[in-house]
Every structure is written in structure tokens, then in C-alpha cells.
Amino acid sequence: MSYQVLARKWRPRSFREMVGQTHVLKALINALDSQRLHHAYLFTGTRGVGKTTIARIIAKCLNCETGISSTPCGTCSVCREIDEGRFVDLIEVDAASRTKVEDTRELLDNVQYSPSRGRFKVYLIDEVHMLSTSSFNALLKTLEEPPPHVKFLLATTDPQKLPVTVLSRCLQFSLKNMPPERVVEHLSHVLTAENVPFEDDALWLLGRAADGSMRDAMSLTDQAIAFGEGKVLAADVRAMLGTLDHGQVYGVLHALIEGDARGVIEAVRHLAEQGPDWNGVLAEMLNVLHRVAIAQALPDAVDNGQGDRERVLQLAQALPAEDVQFYYQMGLIGRRDLPLAPDSRGGFEMVLLRMLAFRPADADDAPRVTLKPLGISQATADSRQAPVAGPAMAAPAAVVPASSPAAAAAAPVEPPPVAAPPAPQAEPPAPAMVELPQSESTPPAPVASLAPEPEPEPVAAAAVVDLPWEAPAVAESPQPASETAPPANAVVAEPVQAPAVAPAAVPSAPQESLPAAPVADGDEDEPPPGDYDYVEMGAETLDYDFGQAEAETPTVVEPLPAVAPATGLAAEWLSLFPQLGLGGMTGSIAANCTLIEANGDDWLLHLDPAHSVLFNPTQQRRLNDALNQQQGRSIKLRIELCKPEQETPAQAAARRRAERQRSAEASIQADPLVQQMIQQFAARVREDSIEPIDTPS
Structure with a gap:
């Protein structure tokens, strides 16, 4: 038979x-x-x-x-x-x-x-x-x-x-594809019934090579039985399919982990002796890296289909998770680019060398992944320890009690006796604070610290300096400080009520003697950065230049006025434009055009070159369609980039807005209540806050 x-x-x-x-x-x-x-x-x-x-x-x-x-x-x-x-x-x-x-x-x-x-x-x-x-x-x-x-x-x-x-x-x-596990199970049943010796590793190789087809798996099994002389052995199946021994793949990965370029090249040389498919070698490496990533996330999910579960777990312990993801991504890109390489082996070597050259920095010091069931991630644990990791949190708080005394100690011409003990070296010096001159009627207050809450220990260390706010004035004159001045070791201070001004603007003699130049580094126009963002300005002593603020406020660029008012065809275009119902880019293009010629169905528009960046054939077609629909006939529209000499719809709208704005400003200026406020309270009208309430026609 x-x-x-x-x-x-x-x-x-x-x-x-x-x-x-x-x-x-x-x-x-x-x-x-x-x-x-x-x-x-x-x-x-x-x-x-x-x-x-x-x-x-x-x-x-x-x-x-x-x-x-x-x-x-x-x-x-x-x-x-x-x-x-x-x-x-x-x-x-x-x-x-x-x-x-x-x-x-x-x-x-x-x-x-x-x-x-x-x-x-x-x-x-x-x-x-x-x-x-x-x-x-x-x-x-x-x-x-x-x-x-x-x-x-x-x-x-x-x-x-x-x-x-x-x-x-x-x-x-x-019908679904057959998973390798089901293929291996069926092949084991068939070979057992056929009395054919086999190895489990060989069946897993056949199951993966079948790629979801049970018929292909059975055909490959027939071929393996003939190749192995009645036996299905892993070595024979690997040789028949042209697949690699996983031991060599692990050798390449271990050389990558050690950063050994010589070991990587030697591993490639040993692989080349078998004449492998280099694309398949990369695929095997990606398969191992995929199992390593699974082992790092959930060790129990790693299968032992290839008999290498322990080696996968060892790699998962040795490789940081970021390196696994990096090598996997580089391998995927390498498989995509491998057909473009001059030869497959050179392309494979370049993929490995690229992995070595671009591996994450400080990989030797990176934390190793501890294999355990899923729980709190390492990133979450690290973020909880971040606030107490370094001394950067305590340094800004130490500035609070030593703001004024440290500034006095930093000035070489005014050495107060009580400020002789130097500030701790870990604390930042006084340039981080700005000393603001005070008037005679307003008691000075210390500037608030950049830190939200000061540390208690630096406050206690600085509490030995019992000086009022006018500490530099005490250094020049032995008279006692004002009783109304708050102590320098106060932790919470009142908001400062006046901005920094030149010393000459303060009439008080003791205030004139304050050396503001060393604190501001000799430049009164450029105070040290960082303090004014945290100082609350008082409305009573606020010296604010509204003209400068208005100059810094960005304004909307209005179309330039036309050379001449719209007449003839240009005036007809002004009345025709609102009837088109255009919006968006097409509406913006039509608003910056003017009608030049209208010879029957042949129309010519001039478009402002400043708005030509929005113009393209699609916008011209949409504008032409809108004209055809409005006119009820087919119009052949041409648009040329030329500066319109007469008023465009956009310029007309800008002119009407300007007229309404001027009318609104004149109405405010002529209001009796506004005039009364200007005369009695020296008020000023901010013209940028005036808006017309009537809608444009």
C-alpha cells in the first residue's frame, strides 16, 4: 500500500x-x-x-x-x-x-x-x-x-x-489561525500515535514555522521525519528549517549587555559560518527581547516552549527595562532597513553596532529590574522620595531670616558688629533678595521668600541677629532703631507696598544713606530677577506707566488704508462681497480683492500680494463657485496679484471700525462724569479699554 x-x-x-x-x-x-x-x-x-x-x-x-x-x-x-x-x-x-x-x-x-x-x-x-x-x-x-x-x-x-x-x-x-501551542499539542498526539520519537523543542520549531496552518505543520513534520531518519529531533529540524540555535542569539545579547564590540563581531562571525538568514537572526533576537520584556512585567507568563525560561529570566534581571525597549526598537528599525544594506551581514553588524553606540547613557549604573508580581511601579516609588533627595529645598528657605542682615554683611563699607557671624555656606547669598527703600510714613517690611514655607532650623540659626529693618542706618549712627519696625527674624511678612525706586527719590536722609547699589549690582534700571514676580504692588504708592504698558500690548495688524476710495467696479465689489457668504481662507482672500474688470462673464480681481500666502487654485475655484451661485450664471474669474489702488472690503471694514472707535473715544472724553473724575482724582482714561457698543452695519 x-x-x-x-x-x-x-x-x-x-x-x-x-x-x-x-x-x-x-x-x-x-x-x-x-x-x-x-x-x-x-x-x-x-x-x-x-x-x-x-x-x-x-x-x-x-x-x-x-x-x-x-x-x-x-x-x-x-x-x-x-x-x-x-x-x-x-x-x-x-x-x-x-x-x-x-x-x-x-x-x-x-x-x-x-x-x-x-x-x-x-x-x-x-x-x-x-x-x-x-x-x-x-x-x-x-x-x-x-x-x-x-x-x-x-x-x-x-x-x-x-x-x-x-x-x-x-x-x-x-476560521482563526492555529496558535503554536495548539499545533505542538496536536503534533505530539500524532507522532505518539505514529510511534515516531520526537523532542519537544523540535515540535516548537515546527509549530512556529507553520505560521498558524495545521496542514503546513503536518507537512513540515513529514519532512522532518524523512530528514531525521524516522526521528524528529531539534537539531535536525533546526538544520532543515535553517533556523538558529538560541544559544548563539543569547551570545550576541550577552555581548551587547557587556558593551563588548569585539565579542559582538566574534558572535556574528560564528553565525556567518552557518550561512543564516540575517533577517531571521534579527527576528529571533526580537523574539527573545519580547520574552525578556514579558518576564520583567510578569515572570509567570514566560513560557518554556524552547527550554530557555531560566536564561530569559536571567536576562530580565541583567538588562534594565529601558535597554530592552531600546534594543527591541532598534531591531525593528534594523529589519526594516536590512534590505537596503549593501549585504545582509554588513547590515546586521551595523544594527548591532548602532545598539552599542546609542545605548542609554550610564547603563552600568541603571537600576536592575527586580522580578516580582505587578505592583507599585519604580517610577511611583522614586517620585515619592524626590522631595527629600537633595538640599535644594532647604536653600531658599534659609534666605528668609537672613535677607536684610546678609545684605548688610555683604556690603564691604558697612560692617555691622552684630552681623559678623557669616551665613552658612549652603545658603544662597543676598543677591537673591531685593531691598526696597521705604518712605518715612510707611514702616518697612521684609521681602517674602521664594520658598513657600521656610525650614525651622535655618530660622532658629538666624534668630541671633536682632536687628530692625534699618540695619545699615544703625551701622552709621548709634541711635536706636524705630520701635515700630518689625524684627528681622520674622518668618511671615506683610506684602511690600512700593516698588524699587532710585535712592534720590526718597526724601528721608536715613533712607538716602542706604546703599542700594551693591544690592542691585550698580544698575538701578535692572533689579535682580526673580523678586518682582513675588512682590504684591500696592495701589496707593503704585507708580505705573500706562503709556509704556500700552506700547508693550500687542495690537492687531489692521489693513493699510487704501490709496483712493472705492468707485465704480470697486464700489460694486464692496456691496457684492457680503452677499457671497464666504468665510475662512476664501473669505479672507475675497475681502482683500477689488474688482478691476467685468466684461460680461469675464471678471478680473486684483489681490493684495500681502495676502497671497493664502491663495491657491482651490480658493480661486471656491470664490468662482460662490460668484456663479450669487450671479446665477457661469463667470470666468481671473485673479492677479497686484496692490489694489481702491478700497477693498477688508480696508473698508477696518475704516469703519476705526471710525466707530474714534467716535466711542470722543464720547467717553466728553462724558461729564469722566471729566469730573479726571479733575478731582487726576484720573486717566485708558483708551485701549474703550470699545464701541454698536455693531457694524
């Missing part, structure tokens, strides 16, 4: 023998058991997942001599003939070889006749997407309302090519 390949010998003959596809089998079994039978079924999926097998099983279920059920007997003449492929009422059609409409018509001519032996006449059309458009059209009516004794079973690997009219007439079942 001739040898029968495993794929045909182990083809399932009932639903119980099917591997996977539970979502499809459940629907079919329930439909057969409850006699809810459809007249057309469509099975989709990639090659070797069981489309034709399921169709043949359905044919047996429908025509079995024991009756319609989901469990055909398999022993009657009908079941045996279907298994042997010689049942007369099961018409199997290869649509790839019979694509013409004449073939379809010949097939449909026999639909009206009753089955010869079976209960139903079953048409199994494989690769149905290969039919021509005419064949589909010829099949539609019969597929929609076939005779009661006819069932259609369609199978295809490309359902996107089927017309929607065919899809709507069928019950569609999408």
Missing part, C-alpha cells in the same frame, strides 16, 4: 476530531442538532485551518444514512464515499480553474435536478473569490433561492474580493 502523508491521513472526519475553531463548530453543531439549516455557508480563513474539512463534515452530517445530526456515523456507505472523495451528490468545484461564466452556467444547469443518492445535493466551491464578475452575477439568483435539496458551501482565503451581494446571501464563518 502506498504511503499517505500525515496531512491527509489525519484529516478530521467528524467535529470531535477537529482541532480548534470552537467558535465555528459550536454554531454548526447547534444548527444541525436543531435542524436550523441554511442554504449557503461561507468559510473564510488562511490556508490549512480547516475550511474544506469542515465543509466535507457538513456534507456527511446532511447525508448520513442515520439522519441529519452533528455526529455522522462514519460507517455507512455515504460517509465512506464522502471520506474517499467519490460521493456523487457532493460536487466539489475548484473556482480557481473554472472562473468563466460558461463553467458557472453549466454547473447551475444541474441544480434543479434532485440528488441521486443523498438527502441533499451539496456544492462545495473552493477558492470562490477567483470567480469572475460574470460568474458571480450568474450565481446570485440561485444562491439566494436554491431548490430545497441544494446546499452551497463556499470557501475562500480572501473574502475581501467577494461581492457584497454574495456575502449577504451566506452565513459567514471566519
Whole structure:
């Protein structure tokens, strides 16, 4: 007896023998058991997942001599003939070889006749997407309302090519790819029944090489048995498939971890002795890195299908998580660029050298990932410790009590006796604070610190300096300080009521003696940065230049006034523009145009070159369409970039806005109440706050 390949010998003959596809089998079994039978079924999926097998099983279920059920007997003449492929009422059609409409018509001519032996006449059309458009059209009516004794079973690997009219007439079942775990399980069962010795690693290699197809897995297993002389060994399968030993992949990864360029090149040289597919080598590296990333997130999820679970866990401990993601991304980009390299080996070496050259900085000092169940991330734990990690938080707080005394100690010409103890070296010096001159009537107050709350220890250390605010004045004159001045060691201070001004503006003699120049670094116009953002200005002593603020306020650029007012065609364009109902970029272009010529249906517009950046053929077409709709006729519009000499709609709108603004300002200035406030309180009218309340016409 001739040898029968495993794929045909182990083809399932009932639903119980099917591997996977539970979502499809459940629907079919329930439909057969409850006699809810459809007249057309469509099975989709990639090659070797069981489309034709399921169709043949359905044919047996429908025509079995024991009756319609989901469990055909398999022993009657009908079941045996279907298994042997010689049942007369099961018409199997290869649509790839019979694509013409004449073939379809010949097939449909026999639909009206009753089955010869079976209960139903079953048409199994494989690769149905290969039919021509005419064949589909010829099949539609019969597929929609076939005779009661006819069932259609369609199978295809490309359902996107089927017309929607065919899809709507069928019950569609999408078969899934086989995962490697299920393929390995089935191969183990088959080889055990065939008494063929095998290794688990070899089955995993076959399962991954099958790429989701059980038929491919069975065919590769046949080839492996022949290659290994009756045995399925991992080394033989690896040599047959041209795949690599994972030990060499781990050698490359360990060289990358150590940053050893010589080791990387040596590993590539050993790989080159086997003549591998370098794209496949990169794929194996990415597969290992993927498992390492899974091990770092959830160690229990790492499978031992290749017998390397311990090595994966060791890599997960040795590699930082950011390095794993970096190497994986670089490998993906390398696979994309590998066909562009002069030769595959050189491209592979450049990928590895790129990984070495651009690896994250300070990778040797990066924290290693501790393998444990998912919990609080390391980033969350680090963020909680960040506020107490360095001394930067205590330095600004130390400025608060030593603001005025430290400033006095920093001046070489005024050494007060009590300020002799130097400030701590860790504290920033006085230039971070600004000493503001005070008037005679207003008691001075210390400037608030940049820190939200001062530390208690620096405050206690600076409390020995018991000086009033006018400490420099005490240094020149022995008279006691004012009793109303607050102590220098106060932690919370009142907001400063006056901005920094020149010393000459203060009439008091003691205030004139204050050395403001050393604090401001000799430049009264540029005080040290950082303090004015935190000083609250008082309205009573605020010396604010509203004219300067108005000059700094950004203004909206208005269109320049026209050379001449709009007359003739330009005036007609001003009245026509609001009727077009344009907005956005097209409206902006039309608003900056003026009508130059209107010879019948030929119109010419001049567009301001300053707005030509928005102009393109699409905007011209939209403007032309709006004109056609408004005029009720077809207009041939031309637009030239030229400075309009007469007023455009945009300039007219700007002119009207300016007129309304001037009218509003004149109305405010003439208001009696406003004039009274100006005379009695020396008030000033901010013209930028005046807006007209009337809407433009």
C-alpha cells in the first residue's frame, strides 16, 4: 500500500476530531442538532485551518444514512464515499480553474435536478473569490433561492474580493489561525500515535514555522521525519528549517549587555559560518527581547516552549527595562532597513553596532529590574522620595531670616558688629533678595521668600541677629532703631507696598544713606530677577506707566488704508462681497480683492500680494463657485496679484471700525462724569479699554 502523508491521513472526519475553531463548530453543531439549516455557508480563513474539512463534515452530517445530526456515523456507505472523495451528490468545484461564466452556467444547469443518492445535493466551491464578475452575477439568483435539496458551501482565503451581494446571501464563518501551542499539542498526539520519537523543542520549531496552518505543520513534520531518519529531533529540524540555535542569539545579547564590540563581531562571525538568514537572526533576537520584556512585567507568563525560561529570566534581571525597549526598537528599525544594506551581514553588524553606540547613557549604573508580581511601579516609588533627595529645598528657605542682615554683611563699607557671624555656606547669598527703600510714613517690611514655607532650623540659626529693618542706618549712627519696625527674624511678612525706586527719590536722609547699589549690582534700571514676580504692588504708592504698558500690548495688524476710495467696479465689489457668504481662507482672500474688470462673464480681481500666502487654485475655484451661485450664471474669474489702488472690503471694514472707535473715544472724553473724575482724582482714561457698543452695519 502506498504511503499517505500525515496531512491527509489525519484529516478530521467528524467535529470531535477537529482541532480548534470552537467558535465555528459550536454554531454548526447547534444548527444541525436543531435542524436550523441554511442554504449557503461561507468559510473564510488562511490556508490549512480547516475550511474544506469542515465543509466535507457538513456534507456527511446532511447525508448520513442515520439522519441529519452533528455526529455522522462514519460507517455507512455515504460517509465512506464522502471520506474517499467519490460521493456523487457532493460536487466539489475548484473556482480557481473554472472562473468563466460558461463553467458557472453549466454547473447551475444541474441544480434543479434532485440528488441521486443523498438527502441533499451539496456544492462545495473552493477558492470562490477567483470567480469572475460574470460568474458571480450568474450565481446570485440561485444562491439566494436554491431548490430545497441544494446546499452551497463556499470557501475562500480572501473574502475581501467577494461581492457584497454574495456575502449577504451566506452565513459567514471566519476560521482563526492555529496558535503554536495548539499545533505542538496536536503534533505530539500524532507522532505518539505514529510511534515516531520526537523532542519537544523540535515540535516548537515546527509549530512556529507553520505560521498558524495545521496542514503546513503536518507537512513540515513529514519532512522532518524523512530528514531525521524516522526521528524528529531539534537539531535536525533546526538544520532543515535553517533556523538558529538560541544559544548563539543569547551570545550576541550577552555581548551587547557587556558593551563588548569585539565579542559582538566574534558572535556574528560564528553565525556567518552557518550561512543564516540575517533577517531571521534579527527576528529571533526580537523574539527573545519580547520574552525578556514579558518576564520583567510578569515572570509567570514566560513560557518554556524552547527550554530557555531560566536564561530569559536571567536576562530580565541583567538588562534594565529601558535597554530592552531600546534594543527591541532598534531591531525593528534594523529589519526594516536590512534590505537596503549593501549585504545582509554588513547590515546586521551595523544594527548591532548602532545598539552599542546609542545605548542609554550610564547603563552600568541603571537600576536592575527586580522580578516580582505587578505592583507599585519604580517610577511611583522614586517620585515619592524626590522631595527629600537633595538640599535644594532647604536653600531658599534659609534666605528668609537672613535677607536684610546678609545684605548688610555683604556690603564691604558697612560692617555691622552684630552681623559678623557669616551665613552658612549652603545658603544662597543676598543677591537673591531685593531691598526696597521705604518712605518715612510707611514702616518697612521684609521681602517674602521664594520658598513657600521656610525650614525651622535655618530660622532658629538666624534668630541671633536682632536687628530692625534699618540695619545699615544703625551701622552709621548709634541711635536706636524705630520701635515700630518689625524684627528681622520674622518668618511671615506683610506684602511690600512700593516698588524699587532710585535712592534720590526718597526724601528721608536715613533712607538716602542706604546703599542700594551693591544690592542691585550698580544698575538701578535692572533689579535682580526673580523678586518682582513675588512682590504684591500696592495701589496707593503704585507708580505705573500706562503709556509704556500700552506700547508693550500687542495690537492687531489692521489693513493699510487704501490709496483712493472705492468707485465704480470697486464700489460694486464692496456691496457684492457680503452677499457671497464666504468665510475662512476664501473669505479672507475675497475681502482683500477689488474688482478691476467685468466684461460680461469675464471678471478680473486684483489681490493684495500681502495676502497671497493664502491663495491657491482651490480658493480661486471656491470664490468662482460662490460668484456663479450669487450671479446665477457661469463667470470666468481671473485673479492677479497686484496692490489694489481702491478700497477693498477688508480696508473698508477696518475704516469703519476705526471710525466707530474714534467716535466711542470722543464720547467717553466728553462724558461729564469722566471729566469730573479726571479733575478731582487726576484720573486717566485708558483708551485701549474703550470699545464701541454698536455693531457694524
